Amino acid sequence: MRPVLIASCLLLCIFFTATSLQAGGPLVVGGPKFGTDAQPFTWDPGKMPIQYRLDPGPMAVNPSNATVIDNAAGLQRVQNMFAVWQSVPTATISFSNAGPILSAGAYVTGADVATVPQFNDLVGSCKSGTQNPVMFDANGQIMSGLGLSASVIGFASGCALDSASGHLTGALILMNGKFQDGINTSPNFELTANEFDEAITHEIGHFLGLGHSQINVDLVQSQSSSCDVDKLAGLPLMFPVELCQARKDAGLPVLSPDDVSWISSLYPNPTFVSNYGTISGTIYFPDAVSQVQGVNVIARAVDDPRTPQDESRRIALSAVSGYLFTGNPGQSITASMPEPNENNTNGDPDGSRNPKLIGYYQVAVPPGTYTIEVEAVFPLFVGGSGVGPLSPPIAIPGSPEFWNKDESAFDFPLARDTITVSPGDKLTGIDIILNNPTPTFDQFEDSGALFGSPLNFMLAAVAEACA
Template sequence: MRIRRSKGSRAIGLFALIALLLSSHASFAGGPFVIDSAGQPAVWSTAHSVPFHTDLGPLGLLTNAEAIALVEEALQVWEDVPSSSITFAAAGSLPFDVTGSNVFDILDVLGDGISPVVFDHDGSVIDAVFGIGASRSVLGFTAIEFGQSDRILEAQAVLNGSVLDGDPTNPDVSRESFLATIVHEFGHYMNLDHSQINGELAFDGDVSNDDGLPTMFPIASDSATKTTLHLDDIATVSTLYPGQNFSTSTGSIEGEIVLGNGTTPFQGANVIARRTGDPIHDAVSYVSGALFSNTFGGGSSDPAFKGLYTIAGLPPGDYTVEVEQIDPTFTGGSSLNPLDPPAMLPGPEEFYNGENEAGSMGLDDPSEATTITVAAGAIVDGIDILFNTIAADDSDIGLALVLTKFKHKIRAIGDRITA
């Protein structure tokens, strides 16, 4: 359900947060989504606060004033990131109460200087955009508009009030869980993409550990912990909108993901740096080739970008770096840039292994990791990972790949059962 549309020189990137609403314990990139032809992410100008215009009506059982207060609370979460310079400003109200019958009078008007935040009181707006019944599985969606440069001109967010209406025949969520949805949607409003870190925590049926999931994880959670940003969220928003001391207080890891021949770049691997002291919470991700030409019509055609990754915003410390498969069920509105559907890894998931990094499992044990020390203000480059080549007669490598893909197949089956 995430698409891109073009009108003249403008393009829209549309995101949807998907909810597993039928489960009482429903499960819930770092990086940018919209990339221009020069390989630069679209961003708002920080010379002024990012504007938003609020709807006139209620949001489920919330009054208009309560809905606006909820939006402002969500925006404050992003403003409170000390390493980021992003700020927001209420720019007034929309000219009319948006409903399913008039939604395209506001969403289809580009270049009007209005960035609407729509309170979809009864789900009719989402049904009008995505089809009847969509409001039972989509908590909200966001789109951004940009012109010839990499500057975002306008944005729009739609929030599904039908999950706050108290109707026992509809799946409802708590206020805190819905607040997490708004925080997530305003991440997209700033051009943050979806992020996959600690994905196994989203599918284990235990919401108590969901604080290990980033707010920008594609699937909604019953846990209110998503109102607290994960390091991955903090690093991404700070990379797009850096504060004064961001570059001097944090470090970066850079490298390239390539096939076993050591030369062919691979686009679409999820690369994660984990600090050894707390690898669950102190983790930041980036998808290889995120700035290269992508499924969504953006990105640079320069082949030098194809396998590259840069993980910025790392607090000083010791890290491991790994590559993992992006969940094959993360497609459409829950996809991660740059590819939809995700690329399947050409070998097993593995850690960076320093001097032992090689394209053969006989030379490079994928479970062995080399620690990388990151200092404040420093860039550690050359952290290249070679996928282990799968030979037809190598049963161990074949088994490792099968297990990697089988793990995600189990997740996909579980997703379909609970959704």
Template structure:
């Protein structure tokens, strides 16, 4: 295990090392997850040793048959289950619901106050819902926006995920038992519908939104957008963007792969991977919370990039005592390679409120910068060092020192540091194969732009 200490904060190391035994997450607590057990530091997911059942909204729908949508759902699950070095839970199609689900009857399927913990006795009235009691997950299709009008979606999102039943308690969640997904089909955009399905199923498994390559999301030139699309992670959340990011979101990127591997690791994942861990402090040695940390493989920095929000999940309403750790970041199960580490804030299109409820725009306002081995607050933000890690190797105690005096605006590592036109291993998805799976007569739209927002959302309401 390597340890790299910057000279500036040597006197601060002893305190950090004492705190490390208390706050460092377990080896499985990396990436960004919707729920983390604050006692074990483990992310919440489904059990992998049993099968889970889901039912589908039967429609009728204007542009698709229920059988076509069933096949789309199966393929979206298969996208995740085909990821190597991940042992995902099995989800089995149980049948179609007896009626079309609309805004008029949505309360019978997704009660307004729907989050149920098995250790909270007595259970609320909503937890007596038939599907919640029987642990039957639901995938509903909103063909007329009537469902989104009845749920707290702020606008007709492309999709939303509702975690509805969890074993344990709010402070000690253990496993999901039941989840429901709503997908908008009103715009008949095949690419967006399928990309949204894959995104929301990522939420169903337990992944939160990621925030990566934000430097580029305001550039809407067509040629540039086509090049950039292949770098957009499946779990990236985008709102009010005109170009078709969802074209490529149906294909998980390395950031998504790392997330699902950490949540559902295979038995041999640890032997094939490495770790980089550290903390964020300001010029006075004070913890800095909830910065967006990015590790980039220098061989393919836009594609092989991995995100982690320091402090992780469950920081509610600015209450830092509820964070999973003070300011730590932990990239576990990284592919071996050479990496840079950077810190940034959040663009308007990926605001913390979208990442998780309870975040606010003032979460991280220091300037973006790279980490370097002699990291100091008052130096060039582009001064960087390379961290090389081999399989089974861990580099710990990376101390990233930020300048909190510069709080005028959210900044990022400039676009000039990267090139979307450089050779990359990120591929573009072949939508034709999914078109052929459903029906050879299905019209495949060439444009993913629509009046709907291109942002999926995972919604968690308190019981």
């Protein structure tokens, strides 16, 4: 039996106080007084390697407290998980094991991290920037003590950031060894080693400042543990929930093209620009003026008919519109309440207030030929499983559609043109105007709402012809 949920980012909401989460690319984006406006928070590339410290206890024990995965094997696996991100050739990231976790409060160095008080004191030392603890909750007692669901495989949490420089400065990881204890009787779930390691590698993506991505979302409905390999290849490791067989077991690299692109965008090394081009644009409401924040934009490679693989499912890269803009701009009308918690005049500190970015997206893609499409973020992706700046996500104000050269609010959703990208290209203005029976962004707006769309006239004409 395998659970679906990775409740990965939930503690970020606690530790990065007054900071909501951005995702669909970066996890935290700078605002006017927070880091650098419209720039994702990352670890300082000038201060690599990122030093982590490891729990000296076992990775997994069974209910009779017998060790199932010892510390040495756990250390090896953790190093391999960090190496997945470190080995992205177009990114500058490195990690080093600085040794065992240092003492903090109830926790004494050398001991197995196994209790909530120890965990809480280590969170404190992470928040103060002393260390980045990587902890094995060998029997799941810390997870359950924190009140987390038995379906949480592990989580990463940011603990500290430098709001002047825009850098992440502290993070931690906790892994639930109960998924590796050899017992598979609900509510004690079990994963294969590859599935477990991929879930924790996802958490390391958050540790590095990555949010969630949505591609091949139809796999959510299939609920299969043996997914179509083309779709699995394009499914981001940073998808909000863990689905399908382990990527490794399907012969796939642990990172999808979307993961590799985003980590390289956040931590580019000099080879990034010669291996990628960018596609950018703005998503508009049917009025073609107002920008739409919070819809998912996907660039898909055009299938190569000479190969048996479906490249359109495999090579796909995404961004959420308005991902650099705040999800909560605040407002001054009803915000100044007597209750301090109700005062939301200025909104969240994170995310830009540049109005040009409300509906803006940008994706970095390997050289090739692509279509661009827009869709809603899956409605159940909220909170710690959120994708993009809005939680809950909005329904798409229109229908899902492809970009075509003559974008309008009245084009056919499946009409599409292709875009060919060479290394270093920066293709801009790939804008999509959503289609909607009501041509303005708000049904209560007056201008234009009385005019039917050409499509409606056409349908009316067809209906008359058939009558």
